[in-house]
Amino acid sequence: MNGVIPLDAVLREATAASYRDLVTRPTGAAVRHRLVSALRQHDRTEALLDFTQIGLVDFSCADEVVAKLVAALHELPVSRIVLHGIREDHADAIDHALTCHGLAVLALELEGGHPKLLGRVPDDWRAVFGVLLQVRRATAGPIADRLAWEVPRTRTALDGLATSRCILAHPDATYELGVLA
Amino acid sequence: MALLTLGQALAELGAPQPRLALPVPEVASYWAKTGFLAHAEPYFELHGKVPRRRADEQSDVLLPVTPIRDAKDVHEVVGQVTDRATRILREELGLEASVVGGFGQSLSETCQNVVEHAGTGGWVAVHVYNFRKRLGRRVAVIAVSDAGIGFRRSLEATQAKRFGDRWSDGLAIETALIHGISRFRDPGRGQGLAGTKRYLARWQGKITIRSGTARVAIVPSWDDEPPMSEGLAWFPGAQVTLVIPGKEEE
Numbered sequence: 001m002n003g004v005i006p007l008d009a010v011l012r013e014a015t016a017a018s019y020r021d022l023v024t025r026p027t028g029a030a031v032r033h034r035l036v037s038a039l040r041q042h043d044r045t046e047a048l049l050d051f052t053q054i055g056l057v058d059f060s061c062a063d064e065v066v067a068k069l070v071a072a073l074h075e076l077p078v079s080r081i082v083l084h085g086i087r088e089d090h091a092d093a094i095d096h097a098l099t100c101h102g103l104a105v106l107a108l109e110l111e112g113g114h115p116k117l118l119g120r121v122p123d124d125w126r127a128v129f130g131v132l133l134q135v136r137r138a139t140a141g142p143i144a145d146r147l148a149w150e151v152p153r154t155r156t157a158l159d160g161l162a163t164s165r166c167i168l169a170h171p172d173a174t175y176e177l178g179v180l181a
Numbered sequence: 182m183a184l185l186t187l188g189q190a191l192a193e194l195g196a197p198q199p200r201l202a203l204p205v206p207e208v209a210s211y212w213a214k215t216g217f218l219a220h221a222e223p224y225f226e227l228h229g230k231v232p233r234r235r236a237d238e239q240s241d242v243l244l245p246v247t248p249i250r251d252a253k254d255v256h257e258v259v260g261q262v263t264d265r266a267t268r269i270l271r272e273e274l275g276l277e278a279s280v281v282g283g284f285g286q287s288l289s290e291t292c293q294n295v296v297e298h299a300g301t302g303g304w305v306a307v308h309v310y311n312f313r314k315r316l317g318r319r320v321a322v323i324a325v326s327d328a329g330i331g332f333r334r335s336l337e338a339t340q341a342k343r344f345g346d347r348w349s350d351g352l353a354i355e356t357a358l359i360h361g362i363s364r365f366r367d368p369g370r371g372q373g374l375a376g377t378k379r380y381l382a383r384w385q386g387k388i389t390i391r392s393g394t395a396r397v398a399i400v401p402s403w404d405d406e407p408p409m410s411e412g413l414a415w416f417p418g419a420q421v422t423l424v425i426p427g428k429e430e431e
Binding site: 017019021023024025055057060063067089096105 | 369
């Protein structure tokens, strides 16, 4: 079961104000606490954080909301979070915050919903992600063929992405972006 | 902004209210337009005719002098500046949407430094200027100033020992600005200034921080200010200035 969480509503609840911008650390921490409570209660497989109605996201708030939430994912009953409705300036702030923590996340752009990786993403991860975008679901073999790589190198990169919860790894040894993407 | 901060610092020290003789009417009128005089009245004994001019919606003042005391004020500033500033930055300075977004992020982070580190309130203002001689372009300038503890005291407990006798205002600013070190141990801290620096580097912007007796700048190629100036007149708290150039005319 998947859940869409509109961040603008969470922001309003957390601050008891009609703010549109995710700015300041106290606001970010308040929003994250609400998100953690929501994710604990709903027990969803994948959670989609919807930024569509959010105005500005600053670096500190990106750190509090996204980076610290991604860092705490292992304590939550969700398989992963995906960011939705991300503008270029949102992506800049979130990418910067995640990189500082050595984390990565899958994000869907506001215009067109194109999937992209944000945060600390090694070149090999980016390469296999690019192929996975085209093939949707595959084992390491066909992806290695497309890249003209050895399978172990490809599998290492795919496993890295899966461990970071940017893609899904299935018991049949296939990998995919997942239904949200 | 600096004058207002000096007035605030003196008031917080319990010093007698200083006298401030207003300059020629054109300048005094500009001070009124920027909101300076309205905020200066509690701190200064004003001498001269005080113009009663309100902030001009059509002017180059994107944000008049506005007090910053807590996170709520930062939200208000960011929300207040967004619509009109976006229009001016896009239409008059020719900046793209992503540059405008970064402008808001930098504004927010610079204001937050007051809330997080100063230990007292501060002020912010955003204006558009024409840097005709220096750059040949219009620029947006974010100025944030506070009468707080300053960079040296803020970082003293965690950083001074590393530098021993060399510890100074200049080194304290450099530690924060150049090396991205915050007084908080959380690895996510210091990101605001680091993100702002990255944004300015990308768009040939400039950042200057003055605190205590020093001023440190990250200087783009279009400017010739020295990267560090020491032995300046003492400034209470900190003054941060960001300059974002408009698009180069083709």
